[in-house]
Amino acid sequence: MARQRGNGESSIYRDDDGRWHGWVSMGLKENGARDRRHVSSMKRAEVVAKVRELERKRDAGTAGAAGRAPTVGQWLEHWLDTIAARKVRPSTLVRYRQLVANQLVPGIGHHRLDRLQPEHVEKLYSDLQDGGLSPASVLQAHRVLSRALKVAMQRDRVARNVCALVDPPSVERDEVRPLSGQDARRVLEAARGRRNAARWSVALALGLRQGEALGLTWDTVNLDAGTLTVRQALQRQPGRGLVLVQPKSRAGRRTIALPGPLRDALRAHRAAQAAERIAAGSRWEDGNLVFCQENGRPLDPRSDHRAWRALLAEAKVPPARLHDARHTAATLLLQQGVPARVAMEILGHSQISLTLGTYSHVVPELAEDAARRMGEALWG
Template sequence: MTTPRDTPASRRSRANGDGTVYQRKDSRWEAAGYVLAPGNTRKRIRVYGTTRKEALAKLTEKIAASNRGLPAPSAQGSLAAYLTYWLDAVAVHHLRENTHTRYTACINRYLVPGLGKKKLAKLTAKDVRTWLNQLRTTCQCCARGIDAARDQPRCCVIGSCCSKRLSPLTLAYIHSVLKSALEHAVREEEILRNVARNVRTGTPRPRRFEPLTADEARQFLAAANEHRLHALFELALHTGLRKGELLGLTWADLDLDDGTATIRRTLQRLQGQGLTPLPTKTRASERRIPLPPRCVHSLKLHRDQQDTERKAAGGTWPEHDYVFTSTTGNPIEQTNLTRTFQALLRQAGLRRIRFHDLRHTTATLLLEQGVELVVIKELLGHAHIGVTATVYAHVRIRLQRDALNTLGTALNHP
């Protein structure tokens, strides 16, 4: 008598609704089943794998998504429908929340209006290239009606186009979002190839940054010395922490006796959720760094000041442990910190820079002091040393030139 254990894998029966799995003549495994389709209908889909387990896993994933009410995309459907499916069923599980928000804005603002009506299966590299070229030369103020929404139109609506075009970096970002979405369509065997990969957008020039010099950094710290957030700016310049990492620090993350800080989170504003603590940008960004004695001293003074503010607030002080807060104990908005930073720059008589340039200042000054690249990489929390080397290539070239000049001097004048 044959038992279910003796039955070959290709002939085992499956429960009703679980689909079928069998081996094809070409040795591949095929799984087929019914899933929810656009228009509240059901359709039979087929997926393939080199093993029975692989094919079955693909089918199970699609049936599970169908049971959650997510219709399976169809290559016969529009690109807009697929992008919506990809955002809601795929990207939401693999991207950080703020990254998913940026992807959604990019798709709704550019991809859907520009290519959304195209059939997914019929989208070509020429379609993508033509659309990107058009996007490159289109005034966004005119296209998106920005001027029309103003109380007093001043450019496009009155016939004076302001030529507000997208930057090369923005175009490259839009192109990368489309590539990511189509790459998943290839993996799900909805389309045969990713046509966006065949389109070249050119390598945009990296964003230029203007870090402070050592003299300017001292001048800035002197201007911030009497500010209640002096410890924050001092910590930013000495450690190169990101803005969100600074605002997400809690007292439990600091060991002032040992002089160390553990970076575990970043504070970001999410749409509809307010200020929210999130995991660090990458796994490498979660790190433990030493604190210079000057920062330890400033943080101890800041803690005493915060205790005074907490007692003055009484029972209205929020129950959290953030190191840097407003005078009422609430977490600090990134935009408010930027305003404070710009005001201090004006007070110090310095040029206008971004807050993130304090991070670049830290790395640049460390490089100029001869600190090894791998140490800077660990301090900044870069995922790969190649990132550190690429961002600060201009500094390294200058240091290499100085080194070669020193060698030349030694060879010419013994």
């Protein structure tokens, strides 16, 4: 016989076979129909506990949508489309989708989200590495899955984030290979007289990322005050081409003091660009970019890479990645005794541990210099 607690409220009853049933009114479904959840057990106390748990979730607003629990694959697609898409850059979202489609869904996408176990994830990582995927890519997949499950846990879709119970693959950080001070000077000497020569002075002196340098506009450069402000970056996005985007973090938006020679180089560069603007006439596309093509359009990052490699060859400097110019600037800053906190701000790092961890090869030199200075201070 049913025990009604009132219209729209929970009810508990026992059927003719002696089994106990509970119904809980959760509100309305997305289509406007009433959402009534059912639980059952041979023991009344268990049904009472389940009913109270559903009521608690309903009242707290943490009850999942009605219907069968989604699979891991369904949740990942939902997370990508409605959550990650609003929070990450388009290029980052593209990478997330690749990892979900190629690694996560084929391996664990069929499991029910609320029944995913640490062992499922561990087997996935082993299978991926056995299949030839690099540890770095497996680690990326782990981070994407963990972020998606963190949201699922926050929304009470799962009781725990199983990724927190799994050891992710360990990845050795690539060794930083900066140019020596002598090689850096040879590069700048080889760049003298080239078009956009100041582009390489900015890279080696300030450590700007490629996108930051190519996204610089003249309104962010104050040559009288001797400062340069980073507030955007040039990035290639699928389907959109080259676009200007905001820095990933607040630390990326920064104002940097310019060395005197770099200020002079930028003045000369601005004068040369003004002459190019006049020569281009109506073909000039004014984006106010500091470094651009001869018609004012943005520099393509790929051609920028080619120019760097050609410059190194001309300077007779061993091949190096363009990002190594940033490592060179950081290493030289620390070697010159610039405090790590200041170097962190110049580079746009969000944490000092990133600065010291990335450039740990300089730390022994800093420690030796500190010991020498302390000796001079105390013992002359």
